[in-house]
Amino acid sequence: xxxxxRIEDLSAGYGPLxxxxxxxxxxxxxxxxxxxxxxxxxxxxLLKAIAGLTGWxxxxxxxxxxxxxxxxxxGPGRYTHKIVRMGLALMPQGDALFHGLTVADHLxxxxxxxxxxxxxxxxxxxxxxxxxxLEKLLGQPVGKLSGGERRMVSLARGLMxxxxxxxxxxxxxxxxxxxxxxxIEALMRIDIKDGAMVIAEQNLSLLEGKxxxxxxxxxxxxxxxxxxPDMPLSETTHHHH
Amino acid sequence: xxxxxxxxxxxxxAAIYGLLALGISIIWSSLGMINMAQGFTFAVSGYxxxxxxxxxxxxxxxxxxxxxxxxxxxxxxxxxxxxxxxYDKPNFPLRSxxxxxxxxxxxxxCLLWIFTPRVKALPKIFGIGNVHFGPVVASYDxxxxxxxxxxxxxxxxxxxxxxxxxxxxxxMMQNPEGxxxxxxxxxxxxxxxxxxxxAMAGLAAVLLSQNYFISPTAGVTPLVKGMVVALAGGxxxxxxxxxxxxxxxxxxxxxxxxxxxxxxxxxxFLFIIAVLLVRPRGxxxxxxxxxE
Numbered sequence: 001x002x003x004x005x006r007i008e009d010l011s012a013g014y015g016p017l018x019x020x021x022x023x024x025x026x027x028x029x030x031x032x033x034x035x036x037x038x039x040x041x042x043x044x045x046l047l048k049a050i051a052g053l054t055g056w057x058x059x060x061x062x063x064x065x066x067x068x069x070x071x072x073x074x075g076p077g078r079y080t081h082k083i084v085r086m087g088l089a090l091m092p093q094g095d096a097l098f099h100g101l102t103v104a105d106h107l108x109x110x111x112x113x114x115x116x117x118x119x120x121x122x123x124x125x126x127x128x129x130x131x132x133x134l135e136k137l138l139g140q141p142v143g144k145l146s147g148g149e150r151r152m153v154s155l156a157r158g159l160m161x162x163x164x165x166x167x168x169x170x171x172x173x174x175x176x177x178x179x180x181x182x183x184i185e186a187l188m189r190i191d192i193k194d195g196a197m198v199i200a201e202q203n204l205s206l207l208e209g210k211x212x213x214x215x216x217x218x219x220x221x222x223x224x225x226x227x228x229p230d231m232p233l234s235e236t237t238h239h240h241h
Numbered sequence: 242x243x244x245x246x247x248x249x250x251x252x253x254x255a256a257i258y259g260l261l262a263l264g265i266s267i268i269w270s271s272l273g274m275i276n277m278a279q280g281f282t283f284a285v286s287g288y289x290x291x292x293x294x295x296x297x298x299x300x301x302x303x304x305x306x307x308x309x310x311x312x313x314x315x316x317x318x319x320x321x322x323x324x325x326x327x328y329d330k331p332n333f334p335l336r337s338x339x340x341x342x343x344x345x346x347x348x349x350x351c352l353l354w355i356f357t358p359r360v361k362a363l364p365k366i367f368g369i370g371n372v373h374f375g376p377v378v379a380s381y382d383x384x385x386x387x388x389x390x391x392x393x394x395x396x397x398x399x400x401x402x403x404x405x406x407x408x409x410x411x412x413m414m415q416n417p418e419g420x421x422x423x424x425x426x427x428x429x430x431x432x433x434x435x436x437x438x439x440a441m442a443g444l445a446a447v448l449l450s451q452n453y454f455i456s457p458t459a460g461v462t463p464l465v466k467g468m469v470v471a472l473a474g475g476x477x478x479x480x481x482x483x484x485x486x487x488x489x490x491x492x493x494x495x496x497x498x499x500x501x502x503x504x505x506x507x508x509x510f511l512f513i514i515a516v517l518l519v520r521p522r523g524x525x526x527x528x529x530x531x532x533e
Contacts, residue, residue: 051422075329080421089422096419098412108405109412112424117405157423 002065003028004165004196005050010069012045014055019045021220022059027165032188032197034207037217043200044093046217047167051090052079063088064164085112087195089163093170095154099143103134106142106153110160120160127156130186148179155187164195172203180206245377247494253383255483255490256390260445261467262474262482263394264438270414270477271434273334278319278341279442280464281348286312286443287455288352291361301366305389305447312443313436319344320435325428345460352457360454363447386448393444397437398479406433414477469509473516474523481525488512488524 005027013019019042027033037043049057052068053076061069068083084090089110097106107127111120128135131152137145142153151171158166171187172180184206187199200217201207207214216223261279268276289311290304297303323340327333367385371378401407409430412420421427446455449463470489474481489509496508516524 053418053421077418077421077427078329080418081424081426084422084424092418092422096416096422098415098419100415101411105408105411109408109420109423109425161424 003062004031004064004194005198006060006062006065007050007069008060010046010049010057010059010061012049012054012057012059019054019220020049020057023220023222025215025222027196027198029194029196030192031213032192032199032211034211034214035198035200035217035222036202036204036207036214037200038202041217042220043202043217044169045220047090047092047169047198047200050083050165050167051088052083053077053090053092087162087164088167089158089161089165090167091151091154091158091169091171093173095150097142097150097154097157100141102139102141103145103153104138106157107138107160110157112161116161123160127159130159130189131156148175148183151175151183152186155183159190166190166192166195166197168197168199170200170202172201172206184210247491247498249377249379249383249387250494250497251487251491252387253490254493255487256387256394257445257449258463258466258470258489259394259483259486260390260441260448261463262470262486263397263479264441265467265471266474266476266478266482267410267414268434268438269471271410272324272328272413272431273417274324274328274337274341275334275468276319276323276341276438277338277464278315278323278344278348279438279467280460281345282312282315282319282439282442282460283446283463284352284455284457284460285315285348286439286446287363287450287459288356288361289443290363290447290450291455294364299364299366301385304363304366305444308443308447309440310443312439312441312446314439316435316437316439316442317432319439320432324431324435328427328431345464349457349460356457358457360456362454363450365451366447367451382451386451389444389448393441394483397441406430410434465506466509469513472523473513475520475525476523478523478525481523484524485516 003026005025007023007025010023011018011020023046035043035046045054048054050061052072055076056073057069058071059069060067063083063086066086068086107124108120111117111123116123133149134152134156137149142150145153155168168187171183188210199207199211261283265276265279268274286308290308293307294304319341322344323337327336327340330336367381370381372381372384401411409420409425410433412423413425413430417427445463453459466489470485471482473489474485492508492512493505496505
């Protein structure tokens with residue numbers, strides 16, 4: 001079985017600044033992985049590099065066995081829509097929402113494949129079951145919502161299509177502790193099937209005991225657990241060559 | 242001064258300027274590009290419609306279609322030259338401004354070369370005559386152009402509201418990175434925007450040519466007015482562009498009737514300066530969220 005995500009020797013940054021230094025990470029189907037690190041150590045850059053949104057990057061990134069990485073020196077975001085269409089959903093910091101559009105528009109926008117667009121009404125019901133507070137807000141422009149509600153919109157939008165890999169950047173950032181806890185619980189309720197989920201978070205206690213693996217990210221390098229358990233490094237390498 | 246005539250002229254001008262201004266406004270907010278070649282699209286579309294009238298049919302629908310299709314193609318050409326190769330290069334806003342200006346100037350020269358400076362006239366596609374509604378007397382021209390532009394505006398707005406592509410354009414107007422994250426391809430969406438706005442300019446060209454002649458430089462004044470309406474309305478705001486188009490159309494109608502046609506540009510620019518002094522981001526620039 002292929003890994004949902006397999007990163008090898010990934011370096012990335014912005015202009016003269018290098019943020020990630022030769023990072024390797026494997027995430028297998030059905031896993032929820034937590035990446036723990038302080039501000040400025042590269043969590044967001046790691047998730048952005050997977051989506052092709054960093055200033056520059058090099059190294060291999062495979063999504064379901066298909067190469068989406070490679071060396072790129074400019075044009076952040078140029079290939080992002082293609083990577084998204086291959087099954088990636090990134091819920092970034094700051095949520096990347098469309099402030100003048102309604103919650104319903106956001107959910108529709110997440111249904112980018114033809115099939116999802118046709119089924120957008122049913123899919124909307126499905127995500128509203130995960131985030132019930134959004135039901136009443138469907139007609140509201142997102143610019144008027146609270147921080148917690150916006151985070152829910154961003155997550156719900158990412159769930160509208162059949163993404164194989166969900167990347168969630170700091171779900172708790174800027175939210176009251178009670179609301180962050182509720183959000184993490186909602187994330188754990190999502191049925192990832194044969195996909196996987198990676199959550200970047202500063203707050204270790206929010207994820208502890210809830211995810212399959214916790215990995216530390218310090219000064220642009222991953223510490224411990226970066227390869228899926230019960231599978232030694234040599235074997236995973238062998239598997240793919 | 243006949244108030245009904247004034248109102249009708251206002252709506253007529255507002256509809257035509259609205260078509261141009263909305264195009265400029267949508268291009269700016271979704272593509273981040275000031276399209277100086279919108280006037281070129283306008284002029285080319287006039288010739289497209291004229292060629293159809295000369296060689297294919299003088300049927301009103303055929304002439305309108307000729308203008309609209311030429312406009313869409315010109316929009317695609319501008320997008321292909323000024324947006325696709327430049328958008329991810331540094332300093333894109335300035336480069337694309339210069340590129341579209343260059344297209345506009347070169348295109349104008351090409352039109353001069355191909356069609357000579359002699360002006361052309363389109364057939365009166367709506368016929369000649371007047372309709373009487375009680376005290377109101379309206380010429381076929383005015384009714385036809387108001388109805389046509391209202392239809393195109395409504396169809397465009399409904400398409401933007403209900404289709405996937407329209408949602409993608411609205412998403413891109415608000416947040417290009419967020420749009421990429423929901424699978425919106427910048428290039429194909431940009432080309433769609435350029436073609437739709439080109440078609441709007443094309444229709445405006447056919448409608449305005451019912452009263453003015455077609456010439457290689459016919460696009461300059463409409464470009465300036467479209468730009469001014471878009472700025473006064475608040476770049477990126479659909480509602481703002483429509484409100485500003487009505488105000489500018491009203492000022493033009495009042496000035497032309499009260500003072501004389503030669504003062505139109507003066508009063509319009511005085512109005513714009515006044516608006517921008519009070520509201521630097523335009524009439525609706527603060528109401529709706531626009532691209533920073």
